[in-house]
Amino acid sequence: MTNYLYLGLAIVAEVIATSFLAKASGFTRLGPTLVAIAGYVVAFYFLSLTLRTVPTGVAYAIWSGVGIVLVSAVAFFWQGQRLDAPALAGMGLIVAGVLVINLFSKTAGH
Template sequence: MKHWVFLGIAIVSEVIATSAMKSSEGFTKLVPSIVVISGYVIAFYFLSLTLKTLPVGIAYAIWAGLGIVLITAVAWFVHGQKLDLPAMLGLGLIIAGVIVINMFSKAGGH
């Protein structure tokens, strides 16, 4: 169960780091740049802890899939990025894929 908490921390840290990257303006702003670097260090550390238990392919698929969806949500709410129907459908498919992996795959290390 601990590996899911570690994976959650990795995902949230990566989302925070990626979201701060826009605010860093090419690493020219100090505070957002520190958030980016710290966030990625935390994300990769906790992802590495997750990989002690979960297979790398499964862990990475969940990390990347949920990261994409969460980053898109942040871009929508914080930066005003607009999403059209194909984008929303694609995000829905990503979420469906993560659910299928977690609920039905025996490869997920449940």
């Protein structure tokens, strides 16, 4: 179960990093740039710990899928970005895919 804790920390760090990357204005703003870089370092560190026990494809599918949804939520609430119905439907399919992997795949390592 620790492996999924590491994956969760990797996802949170990546969401923080990506959210600050948008605020870094092409690396012209020091504060957001440093947060983004630190966030990605932390994200890749915890992802590397996850990959000790979780197959790469499964870990990456969960990381990227959950990350997409969370980054979109942060962008909605923090940056005022709006999503249309097709974008929301697509994210629903991403969430469904992550659930299928975790609930039904023997590859997920449960």
